[in-house]
Amino acid sequence: MHENKLALLFGVIALLFLVWNFIIVLIIKDHLQQRGEKVNPATMHFQIFSIAKKYREFNQKEMGTSGKHYGTFRISILLFALFLLLGILFVA
Secondary structure: OHHHHHHHHHHHHHHHHHHHHHHHHHHHHHHHHHOOOOOOOOOHHHOHHHHHHHHHHHHHHHOOOOOHHHHHHHHHHHHHHHHHHHHHHHHO
């Protein structure tokens, strides 16, 4: 019973990081569109890594850094994967 509660907790935390990642991807999409890059909203979540790479490249050219949202994107996707894996391990 205790393992099920932990699995549910990890699942909820993973969901929160997934929502956070979704918001960051929307911010990155808006940033790219402001710079003239075309991003298809219907397929952007299938291409999130290539969109994040384009965002990093634009920022490298403009400011010399990868951009504040690129780091947040990477952290949120890694934490999502970590908590999802932990939740799956506690269910199994």
